[in-house]
Amino acid sequence: MAIAEDRRRLAARLQWLRVSVLVVFGLLVGVFWFFQVVQYAKFREMAENNHQRTLALRAPRGVIFDRTGQVLVENRSAFNISIVREHTRDLERTVRLLASVTGVGESHIRDIVERHRREPAYRPIVVVPDATLAQVAAVTARRLDTELPDVVVQEVPTRDYPGRSLAAHLIGYVGEASDQQVGDDGFSAGTIVGQSGVERVYNKLLMGEDGARRVVVNSVGREIRTLEELPPTEGRRVQLSLNYDMQRAAEEAFEAYGYAGAAVVLDPRSGDVLTLTSLPAYDPNAFAAGIDRAAWAALNNDEQRPLQNRAIQGRYSPGSAFKIVVATAALEEGVVTPDRQIFCPGGATFYGRFFKCLGHHGWMDMRQAIEKSCNTYFYTLGNMVGIDRLYEYSEKLGLAGKSGIDLPNEIESIVPSSEWKRQKTGERWYPGETISVAIGQGQLSVTPMSMAVMMASVANGGTRVVPRLVTAIDDGSGEGWQTVPPPANPFPPFLMKPDTVAAVHDGLWFAVNRAGTAGRARIAGRDVSGKTGTAQVISNKGKARAGASEKDLRDHGWFVFFAPKDNPEVAGVVFAEHSEHGYLAAPIARHILATYFAQKDGQPLPQLVVPAPAVPAPVAPAPRGRAAANTAALDP
Numbered sequence: 001m002a003i004a005e006d007r008r009r010l011a012a013r014l015q016w017l018r019v020s021v022l023v024v025f026g027l028l029v030g031v032f033w034f035f036q037v038v039q040y041a042k043f044r045e046m047a048e049n050n051h052q053r054t055l056a057l058r059a060p061r062g063v064i065f066d067r068t069g070q071v072l073v074e075n076r077s078a079f080n081i082s083i084v085r086e087h088t089r090d091l092e093r094t095v096r097l098l099a100s101v102t103g104v105g106e107s108h109i110r111d112i113v114e115r116h117r118r119e120p121a122y123r124p125i126v127v128v129p130d131a132t133l134a135q136v137a138a139v140t141a142r143r144l145d146t147e148l149p150d151v152v153v154q155e156v157p158t159r160d161y162p163g164r165s166l167a168a169h170l171i172g173y174v175g176e177a178s179d180q181q182v183g184d185d186g187f188s189a190g191t192i193v194g195q196s197g198v199e200r201v202y203n204k205l206l207m208g209e210d211g212a213r214r215v216v217v218n219s220v221g222r223e224i225r226t227l228e229e230l231p232p233t234e235g236r237r238v239q240l241s242l243n244y245d246m247q248r249a250a251e252e253a254f255e256a257y258g259y260a261g262a263a264v265v266l267d268p269r270s271g272d273v274l275t276l277t278s279l280p281a282y283d284p285n286a287f288a289a290g291i292d293r294a295a296w297a298a299l300n301n302d303e304q305r306p307l308q309n310r311a312i313q314g315r316y317s318p319g320s321a322f323k324i325v326v327a328t329a330a331l332e333e334g335v336v337t338p339d340r341q342i343f344c345p346g347g348a349t350f351y352g353r354f355f356k357c358l359g360h361h362g363w364m365d366m367r368q369a370i371e372k373s374c375n376t377y378f379y380t381l382g383n384m385v386g387i388d389r390l391y392e393y394s395e396k397l398g399l400a401g402k403s404g405i406d407l408p409n410e411i412e413s414i415v416p417s418s419e420w421k422r423q424k425t426g427e428r429w430y431p432g433e434t435i436s437v438a439i440g441q442g443q444l445s446v447t448p449m450s451m452a453v454m455m456a457s458v459a460n461g462g463t464r465v466v467p468r469l470v471t472a473i474d475d476g477s478g479e480g481w482q483t484v485p486p487p488a489n490p491f492p493p494f495l496m497k498p499d500t501v502a503a504v505h506d507g508l509w510f511a512v513n514r515a516g517t518a519g520r521a522r523i524a525g526r527d528v529s530g531k532t533g534t535a536q537v538i539s540n541k542g543k544a545r546a547g548a549s550e551k552d553l554r555d556h557g558w559f560v561f562f563a564p565k566d567n568p569e570v571a572g573v574v575f576a577e578h579s580e581h582g583y584l585a586a587p588i589a590r591h592i593l594a595t596y597f598a599q600k601d602g603q604p605l606p607q608l609v610v611p612a613p614a615v616p617a618p619v620a621p622a623p624r625g626r627a628a629a630n631t632a633a634l635d636p
Helices: 002-038 040-048 091-102 106-115 133-144 179-185 197-201 203-207 244-257 293-301 319-332 366-372 375-385 387-397 418-425 431-437 448-459 498-513 540-546 586-601 625-629
Strands: 051-057 071-083 125-128 151-160 174-176 192-194 211-217 223-230 237-240 260-266 273-279 342-344 347-350 353-356 362-364 470-474 529-535 556-563 570-577
Touching (some): 091 106, 319 366, 319 498, 319 529, 319 556, 342 375, 347 375, 347 431, 375 431, 498 529, 556 586, 570 586
Antiparallel strands (some): 071 125, 211 223, 260 570, 342 362, 556 570
């Protein structure tokens, strides 16, 4: 009986086990059916959407304004076409198809990919920056057809320069961080940073902070949804000291008169840079979305050197404009008085050599000598002052060394001294060398910027200013523009004697407003004061040896100025490359100054009218005899 009872219980348990197993399997079948059939679409999407990616949102750079609120640099939206190698099965096929679709050279795309091959595979490689709408449409259509699943189109802010080449060397341009910038400054590869000018010096202010977007993508890299987004922060807005209308006037005048060169205009009271021109220039828009190799090579190989900022990187002999330093040094040191007269018979002999003057000026005092640019007078002064004191006053007035402007790659102006020559050549300075330096020749080599600083110092009575560009910043806090204090002046104070200021200012006013060499800068009622200078590119003997050279060996022209005479508000320089005569640079300055005064008075801006070329005045005959064998003096 017991055995039979145990069998029944075992059979019942087995039955319950069978039922339980059937129920469990039934439940599993039901769940599987629910998941596989009812919830098929949902779980297929979840299977596909198993990738998350963090996408950088590039911050727009800060907008740059001139001193009047005119926009100099802003941003625009652009589309970049990129390859994401993480989703590439056949990179060669993608390159070939993308080249065919966009019309971009296949080798060009392949070169870009190769340069970025070491970067993480998930980071997009931009192969078509600033793509056209047609290119974007063509790529997008093929992505929908899964022909280009590894290609993405990204909308990014891109720099826009409305004035194109206007003030290009001052503003600068942007581009991808170089390998050196990635290593030294810690930028990520592909980051857009300032490469020159204000864009480079104030890059940290202008860059802003990038945002990020975390998205879910499917197995072919297509975005499904956004999980989180941190918007980018725009860079700070920056206001420059630059005056847009004066800058435009300078470049307009250079173009009208057909010269390359440079112009710098400063406020002698503060050092604010009102104008900084270097021509020929370039269009920074070409760099905004990435310049191609051919365009970059063309700029670098151009004989006119459009990438060189002539205002701070070009060195030239100052010619007769250096006589202002000689006059200041002689008066400050008490070597002569303003009324001291020196006789000019057409030249003078120093250390056994005859040095010619432009004419037979007769007896001249300081004011008349500056007006007529008498070489004989300044030969004599230079010989009396000596080279070391000329260097000392060049440094005090800002002509020697660097100006300290907040721009990259400024070079030093060279004003010789006895110590300078000893260090450079191991030889002593010979007094006869000072005679050539006294009229701005010899071993003098200065930048237009240093000439502008010198004129600002003379204009304000001796205070050497430090040129500056940024005057205000808006950090987006809602407080508006915050004034940037001027930089600390590292140069010792130097105030010229009242008699020195009066004599030099009078002489410079005479040069423009009486019978001097700078009459083409005259503006009625504005008391423009200035001085012309003509500087040799090569000596007369050198020209003779060069013969029919392909190089342009014509002399350069300078005009330095300030206005008004008794309370100067502007001071500066115009350097006209190969203009042959200094007085031909004066009309460019006249147009800049006329624009300044019209703007100040609320009057319509002047229209530039270029007169027909005048017949040059006859040159006085050279002295006979021993004088004829010596180097000819330059035009003032």
